[in-house]
Amino acid sequence: MTVHFIGAGPGAADLLTVRAVELLRRCPVCLYPGTYLDPEVIAHCAPGTELVDTQRLDLDEIIERLVRAEAAGQDVARLCSGDPSLYSALTEQTRRLDAAGVPWDITPGVPAYAAAAALLGTELTVPEVAQSVVLTRVRARSTVMPESEALSEFARTRATLALHLAVTRIRELVAELAGEYGSDCPVAVVYRASQPEQLVLRGTLAEIADRVEAAGLRQAAVILVGWSLESGIDCAQSHLYDPARGRAHLS
Numbered sequence: 001m002t003v004h005f006i007g008a009g010p011g012a013a014d015l016l017t018v019r020a021v022e023l024l025r026r027c028p029v030c031l032y033p034g035t036y037l038d039p040e041v042i043a044h045c046a047p048g049t050e051l052v053d054t055q056r057l058d059l060d061e062i063i064e065r066l067v068r069a070e071a072a073g074q075d076v077a078r079l080c081s082g083d084p085s086l087y088s089a090l091t092e093q094t095r096r097l098d099a100a101g102v103p104w105d106i107t108p109g110v111p112a113y114a115a116a117a118a119l120l121g122t123e124l125t126v127p128e129v130a131q132s133v134v135l136t137r138v139r140a141r142s143t144v145m146p147e148s149e150a151l152s153e154f155a156r157t158r159a160t161l162a163l164h165l166a167v168t169r170i171r172e173l174v175a176e177l178a179g180e181y182g183s184d185c186p187v188a189v190v191y192r193a194s195q196p197e198q199l200v201l202r203g204t205l206a207e208i209a210d211r212v213e214a215a216g217l218r219q220a221a222v223i224l225v226g227w228s229l230e231s232g233i234d235c236a237q238s239h240l241y242d243p244a245r246g247r248a249h250l251s
Contacts, residue, residue: 007109
């Protein structure tokens, strides 16, 4: 018996990996975060699968379900929104499973920021504009951020920012970022990318907070900030595709 932590992607049922779908079809138990997933994701499970929505369960209750399945000799599909490597509470769960002697593995998924960028039709690393992407969050109702990871410190790099779990503090964060990026810096807020109710709000640091508050967004949104999002951006040509440099490299 194994607990399979599976990246369920941004929510759309057709953005799971082939491996993820195969695991869902053969696992007799599936725990899933109902708050974030399109219900069609669960349709990949076989008829008769025991389905457990974890949105109202605490960590102890989730682990109890996993240990119970292991005792019954059942494989478990433990779906995580996006990719398990980001904000999935994977460490807390696997540490407890190790203590209980329950085996587990991980199947990666499409992260929410990648789905948001795809919906926007944009590259987050544009030559000579931004070559780094910072994946971070701000403190709201979640755990304390390390002092070394203050948003202002990341802003000084002027890298593209992908902010998770931050939409409820949109007004405070744009005020903090404007000093480094400029109030006219492009911003996109993407709500439930790839799902039927997906919504894209575009603007600048000066105006995006008003648009988010008017839309009433409170969860399941990714905030992208940076000049790589500028519409019609005129960027340098990547050296990888520069004919002159390519010939020099081959000579």
